[in-house]
Amino acid sequence: MIKFYRKYLSPMKTTKxxxxxxxxxxxLEAVEKYGAIKGGTLALWRIIRCNPFSKGGYDPVP
Structure with a gap:
């Protein structure tokens, strides 16, 4: 699902x-490192934090 998003949907976004x-x-890195459950949870938490009011910056997979 993430690979589909990266290939087809992400290029259509106007914001970075x-x-x-x-x-x-x-x-992708979180799921590869921790598996579907924990990696998916980390990815979901990251997506929730990613918004127009987010400071952003360097935030690697723990």
Whole structure:
């Protein structure tokens, strides 16, 4: 699902993710490192934090 988003939906967005790595890359790394449940939870929490009022910046997968 994340790969589909990165390939087809992300290029259509007009705004950029304020975080490094981007939220979708963070999600991929989290799922690869921790598996679907914990990695998915980390990715979801990151997506919730990513909003127009977010400071952003460097935020790697723990």
């Amino acid at each position: 993710c304020p975080y490094c790595p981007t939220c979708s890359l963070y999600g």
